[in-house]
Amino acid sequence: MKQHQAPLWDALAAYRDKQVLPFHTPGHKLRSGVFSTIRDELGEGFFALDPSDEVESEPYGNDFEAVLEEAQKLAAQLFGAQNSLFLVNGTTGGLHYLLAPTTGTVIVPRFSHQAVYSGLALSEGAISYIPTQYDPEWQIPLPPSPDQFESLLTQNNCQAVVLTYPTYYGTVPDLSTFVNVAEEHQVMVFVDEAHGGHFRFSSKLPKPALSYGVDGVVQSTHKTLGSFTQTSMLHSNNPIWYEKVLQARDVLQTTSPSLVFLAVLDEVRRTLAEKGQSLVENTLYLAHECRRELSQIPLLQLLPECLQSDPTKIVFSLREIGLTGIAVERLLRTDYNIQVELSDYYNVLALITLGDTKTSIRRLIEAIRDIVDRRSHLGSTPLPRHKVDFPPLPKAVMSLREAFFIDVELAGITESIGRVSGGFVTPYPPGVPVVVPGEIITAEIVEYLLWCLQIGWPVRGVEGKKMSVIKDNRDF
């Protein structure tokens, strides 16, 4: 089987072409029928390509599982893994499969995505956090250092570390040293590479995590590589752990994964094998041009290269003209019909991917230039400095798992001081939880949250100035 083939995509298309009369699920019977609105938007073809788990492929005895396996082998070959798994529940699902089987202590940088936390809530393992350090100028989370990691390895029964590579903002930890330290202590390394699937396709980008010999990697193929939303891939170079991953997948994944989604992963893999390098080269060129033009806009600040290893993530700030990143995001949407990936107090993140063109980049640059021109006329003053520091890690009085499923109630933010959090409270972005289930809510946490709300920073886990606390009134 060669990279120019896409066995799953082809077997799905062949089933459609054969026009088999379906007396099987799904209920739409491969025709739009009464669903004319869906047909008008998605086309008749979408129904015809959704035959539950039927395929037409003689070499594989029309066996969907066998064809899928072949498609996954091709993905493994392309990405440099021993095994690859197509995922229909995003990187979230992949992280759950990697983490649910853990039983020992897992070391987790605190700024990890919530999927890492929920994966660990499914496991018997304990968590040891690496606190987040922020860049003082840009207030973006910095990658954890191998020293921070090593200092936690003195604890008993460390089983794994989960690293985010790259972060949303394009920063990366020193993976090579992490892997060496982990090997010395016989600890597995899992990598959340949700935002780094494209690393495989250019030597100008950080090396892909798999090339460091890590045990497991999950990539959101949909985020930077163009498959449909919710489709991801898990890659593994640890066959023993991979068996456990498959067991977890069998429990946690639907028994009816969408064939369309799986086949799209296969077809995207074929395209990437054929043209991935030139597509990513072009993306890098566009990102470079975007950055170059933005750098000429007065008072606009670009995240310096020393803080960022992935140039496809354009992080900029208009704080010098008094605008928070959040305000810039809103302006771009309301006045220019442009939506960026995220914003925070200082920064805006615009993602450049292989789906971009010179025209899309031009529109973005012109819109930003226009915002600066408009604002400069008003004689703006710089944004006040980010005043309230991110609170220190609070004390945990029960395990994440125990607190995750415990009875909770809502309490006013200020009244929550001293109580045990029943939920995640996360200013988003960048998505670093200030408190997670089972931790004590401190006065510093409340002060920080009130400040976030005051400046209009969305905080997940706070609704109507209330947050979740556990009902349990034991004396903690």
Ligand SMILES: Cc1ncc(COP(=O)(O)O)c(C=O)c1O
């Ligand atoms: C760092 C990180 N990890 C994991 C995820 C989850 O990925 P998915 O949306 O593919 O489930 C995200 C999603 O935003 C993310 O930013």
